[in-house]
Amino acid sequence: MLNIDYGSGTREAVITWGESDDDAPWRLALLRALADEAEPPTFEGLREVRLPWWSFSAARGAFLAVAKGYQLRIGEHFQVSPNAANLLKRSTGAASSFAASSVECRVSDAEVADKLRAAGFKRILSAHQRRNVGRMAFMPAAATFSVPGAGKTTEALAYYLVRRSEKSRLLVIAPKNAFAAWDEQLAECFNDGGLGFVRLEGGRDRIAELLDASPKFMLVSYQQLMRVPDLIANAAVDERSFVFLDESHRIKSGAAKQTARSVLGLAHIPEGKLILSGTPMPQSVEDLVPQFQFLYPEVKVNSDSVVDFIRRVYVRTTKAELDLPELRHVRIRLMMPSAQKRLYELMRSEVARDAYQALSIGGKQTLRAIGRSVAKLLQFVSNPALLSSDLSFSHGDLLADTLHSGDGPKVEYVLRRARELVHSGSKVLIWSSFVRNVEYLAARLDDLGAVYIHGGVGTGDDEDDDTREGKIRRFKEDGNTMVLVANPAAASEGISLHSVCHHAIYLDRSFNAAHYLQSEDRIHRFGLPKDQLTTVEIVECESSIDETVDIRLRAKIGRMAEVLNDPGLRIEWQSADASDDEGYEASVMSEEDIRAFLSAATNGGEP
Incomplete structure (x- = not known):
């Protein structure tokens, strides 16, 4: 006799059968159906399998097909416990409700x-x-x-x-x-x-x-x-x-x-x-x-x-339905100095070689390893000094030459631009995916009252200046706190800054489209005056991983816009000439992201 029960303690479907059913043809057919249609079941001994109930619910159609095909009758060949029967009845009702919607x-x-x-x-x-x-x-x-x-x-x-x-x-x-x-x-x-x-x-x-x-x-x-x-x-x-x-x-x-x-x-x-x-x-x-x-x-x-x-x-x-005022995207493209460019090309070729080999192997751990290597490229382009503490870095002499020329073009631009905006009376929100960048920029802009938020900043009373809430309050209310530097992984949700800040600068971005879109929305959301212009500056180095990130984010946002029927999600760049002028999650890289990077690397850096 086949028995179907619900284990309330573990919230699992528990399926058992007797010794006399070991050779029954329906047993293997049932196990194959469960394996094909649901999360892989777990065997407990010789005659018991378990799987999450939500997964069994999805496989109930396959189970019924097996029962019908082998002419299994309830009460004669299988039985269902009252708890399991009640849940299956609710599942059928929910499925019917969805089908009728x-x-x-x-x-x-x-x-x-x-x-x-x-x-x-x-x-x-x-x-x-x-x-x-x-x-x-x-x-x-x-x-x-x-x-x-x-x-x-x-x-x-x-x-x-x-x-x-x-x-x-x-x-x-x-x-x-x-x-x-x-x-x-x-x-x-x-x-x-x-x-x-x-x-x-x-x-x-x-x-x-x-x-x-x-x-x-x-x-x-x-x-x-x-x-x-x-x-x-x-x-x-x-x-x-x-x-x-x-x-x-x-x-x-x-x-x-x-x-x-x-x-x-x-x-x-x-x-x-x-x-x-x-x-x-x-x-x-x-x-x-x-x-x-x-x-x-x-x-x-x-x-x-x-x-x-x-x-x-x-x-x-959608934002169009809310009739929000204009959001202007400005792309700031910078050239790397020759020393930084030489080291970047060397690092990129090494990462590309390893990525080609790793993709042939496959597996999530392999993708994570590639992601960590690509994260180093993003770090290096955003701020070469981030690699100075990496004891495993094998190009110390070239890194020293790079650091000799300064902070790197992106950090230098962000610091200069933040000061320009503050001196014109504007509060500024600066985003970086890397914790050390967040703290470094805040320290360099300390004279402007800069505060920072990343995953290491705890929540608490907004009267405590060292908490996340306290830093946000200071940025919103204190006229001497003109800059907030934040990590999208920690601050892209649950914060509204649109009443005081209308200019954001991205030192760097990750491949995570949610972090990017949600961080943007901290200053561009419902409640803005109709004539308020909001500006987002994206700082990139030419012929670098930054351009691959931009392509992949555009692709992901474009696909989301298509699925959600929201063309307002798409980004329209406005140009700007700036030629004169461990917070990142490696695991957010998909295989498509990695292949896009490899394509750019193969073409000499141009996506």
């Missing part, structure tokens, strides 16, 4: 307004928000991909109120730097001033204590969820709960990474689900697959089908 389906404005009014929702939704909430409220699982500043958090809370039942609770999984925004929006959206999010942090025992009180609204970071997925699943998430993923592209790596596995492990449980991201596919279309799997684990999806599927369940307010 279309872009025209929506809850009426009047019904949305009535439910929000009855729930004590006090914020007045904009026309775009009413459209989005009405569309999302029709579905048990949906996505809002609106641009920053369009009110995704407000839309999410309205969605919860429209679809919730009396005993529903809400768990938001978010980057820690987004916690304050959720607290603020909850306070602004509800008449009940006593409502607030309980932050699930402080270690396992403390989180267990907090969950024992059955809070109505909960916040947990992606990192914390990885440490206590069992506590969250058992106490915070049930069939009456709603689970929202803020900055949902954080799970783009899929089940291969623990962050995504922890999130996907909850996917089959909640009553309602929502994902929120302004940049849902920072690398490629494949980034959408795990996000859709969280929403509808019971619907089989792959990179070929995910665009069509996600279009049926997402809403987006």
Whole structure:
């Protein structure tokens, strides 16, 4: 007898069979179907396999096909436990709901307004928000991909109120730097001033204590969820709960990474689900697959089908719809001095040679190794001094010659340009992907009151000048703090600077399109005066890895614009003549990024 059960402690499908079934032809067919359609099952002994329930949900169609093909009858050849049967019934309902959805389906404005009014929702939704909430409220699982500043958090809370039942609770999984925004929006959206999010942090025992009180609204970071997925699943998430993923592209790596596995492990449980991201596919279309799997684990999806599927369940307010004022992109192209150029060409040829060999081997570890080598090129082009502390660097004499000529053209330009802007009365935001660059630029601009933020700067009270919040407050409120230097990996989310700063300079960029777009949006978002010009300067060295980064970012942003039907994402350069004038994540490089680098290297540096 084949048995299908649900292990609530591990949130897995548990499939067992008796010794008499060892030679049954359906057994191998079933195992092959599970291996082909879902995450690879784990064998426990000779007659038991386990796999995450969300993954089994996606494979249930293949399972039924095997059962039908071999004429297996429930009660005679297999049985399903009550818990598993209930989950399978819910999966079938969710799949049917998705199949019945279309872009025209929506809850009426009047019904949305009535439910929000009855729930004590006090914020007045904009026309775009009413459209989005009405569309999302029709579905048990949906996505809002609106641009920053369009009110995704407000839309999410309205969605919860429209679809919730009396005993529903809400768990938001978010980057820690987004916690304050959720607290603020909850306070602004509800008449009940006593409502607030309980932050699930402080270690396992403390989180267990907090969950024992059955809070109505909960916040947990992606990192914390990885440490206590069992506590969250058992106490915070049930069939009456709603689970929202803020900055949902954080799970783009899929089940291969623990962050995504922890999130996907909850996917089959909640009553309602929502994902929120302004940049849902920072690398490629494949980034959408795990996000859709969280929403509808019971619907089989792959990179070929995910665009069509996600279009049926997402809403987006574009910058064009918000009628934002002009964002001007200026490309600053500089020449490397001869010594830096000679060393760069040598390093590039070595990295290209290693990359060709590594790509023939394949594998994620190989890609990461290439990414680290390419990161050294990005470091060297941005600031040659970053390699001076690398004891493994094999061209010390050439590096010394390079450093003898100064900081390098990019650092020199950024320092000079920042001073020009400050002296004209403008506050300046400077971005670099490298921690040492962030600290170095802030130190060099200390006389302008420069402060910096990177991953090593802790969160805390905004009255503490050494915290992230304190530095942001100083930049926004202190007339003597005219420069903020930041790392996009640490500061591209959860910060609004558009009220005080209208000029950003990128010393360097990584291949991560989400970091770039979100960092841009810190100063170009809803709320700007109609006549306010916002300027972004991108500083590049000619015939260098900078140009490959630009090509790849344009390709990724262009593809995202196509998928999201948002032509406003595309970048239009305005030229500027400047000829007179370990924070980076190597793992964000895709195989396509590496091949683009190799193509440029083969053509002598010109992409």
